Structures are given as structure tokens and as C-alpha cells.
Amino acid sequence: MLTTTITRPAFTFPGPWLGGVSLVAGPLLLLAGTLLRLGIPFFFPHQLAAYQRQPMLVATSYALFLAGVIALWPGVVAVAVRIGVTRPAWALWGGGLVIFGLFARAFHHGADAFAFSLADAGGPEVATRAVGAYYRHPEWVASSLAAAVMLGWIVLAIGCHLSGVLRPAPAIALALMSGLMLGVLKGSTWASVVQVAGLTVAFVPLGVTLLRGAERPSRRTLLRTTPLVLLFLAGSVVLGQLG
DSSP states (O other): OOOOOOOOOOOSSHHHHHHHHHHHHHHHHHHHHHTTTBBBBBSSSHHHHHHHHHHHHHHHHHHHHHHHHHHHHHHHHHHHHHHHHTHHHHHHHHHHHHHHHHHHHHHHHHHHHHHHHHHHHOOOOHHHHHHHHHHHHOOTTTTGGGGHOOOOOOHHHHHHHHHTTOOOHHHHHHHHHGGSSSSTOBBOOHHHHHHHHHHHHHHHHHHHHHHHHHHOOOOOHHHHHHHHHHHHHHHHHHHHHOO
């Protein structure tokens, strides 16, 4: 008697859907946030003064940038998994350093948001003094991740090139992200635009490739999953606003 064994493809995290969406959405959100505050002088007193003049524009730019930072980590994991097939050491160090750097950027956005709330409550002068005091405050954890921010993208880009995940030109574009400034209430320059555009050039086509190769979900799965996802997103927004 013959038996047929059906083998399912091995599960990998984050998978082509989550990884592909991340590689497309993350860089585009970062680029949108970077472009929105282009033209505002770079350092925090000018950022806070601009927030007083155009609070919706400045707050939106920072929110989009944070959304991009959060959205990007599954894509970085997906890229590291692909690198790891042939270059596991480069995948480990590149992916790990970049993700640690994303944590640092998320931390700094928390300080950004608090500075904006201080500006709302007491004016930009109060917020400016508070941010200046922060820069003199001996914070050790997030500040110690600066090396990870700078080196991570370079290591990941080299791993992408050596493993064949990216061609030389997109790999070089990816490495440009190492120069993107880190800190509280840092503005945008044309160099920032070039650096984030390099990330977009490297990651978005890779994300599209992942999505095109992904197995299409069945109609039943879509009908069952879509309402749950929308309900979760709506509930998260409401719960977050309730504090």
C-alpha cells in the first residue's frame, strides 16, 4: 500500500507578506517624513520654532518617520534571512546592528513627542531649554547604540552584495543610510533625502519581488482575516488614545 506524504514549505519569519510589505512601506514612510520637514533648519531650536508655526506639518513629519522606523524591522529580518543562506555571519551582524539602531531611533522619537507636548503646554522656549538639558543629561543606553546605527547599514549592505541579495548599486545605496543623523529633534537636509532615498532604492524593489512570489491567500482566508486586522487596528488606535 502506497502512502503519499504532503510536505508543506518550511515556515520562515517574517515570511514574504510581512517582510514584503515592510520593505515597501517602511522606506516610503521614512522618505515622506524626511521630505515634509525639508527646509526647516536642522537643529532642535529651529524644529521647535517650526512646530509653533506649523504644528500639524511638523508633527506629521515626525509621526511618519516613526511609522517608517517601526514598519521597517520585519523587512530587515527578511533581508537578513536571505543573506544568511550563504553568508550567515554577515546576516547576523548586519541585521542585528540595524535593528538595535531602529530601537534607538524609536527612543528618540519619544523624546521628540514629549518636547512637542512641552511646547504646547509652555511654549517653544520651555521646550528648547528642556531639550538642551536632555543633551547634557548622561543617558547611556540609547546613546550607546550610535555605533550600531552607523555600522549596521554598512554591514548589512556588504552582506547583501556578497550574498547576491542586492546588486552593487542598490547595495551602495543601502549603505548610505549609515550617514543619517541620529538624535532628538533632528531635521532634514538634502543629504538626509539622499540617504533615505538610497534605502528606498535598495528595499522597495526587493519588497515587490517578495510580494510577487508570495503564495496568494484563499478567499476564505481573506474574508476571515481582513475584519480581524481592521478591528485590531481600530482598537489599537482607540486604546492608545485612551492612555
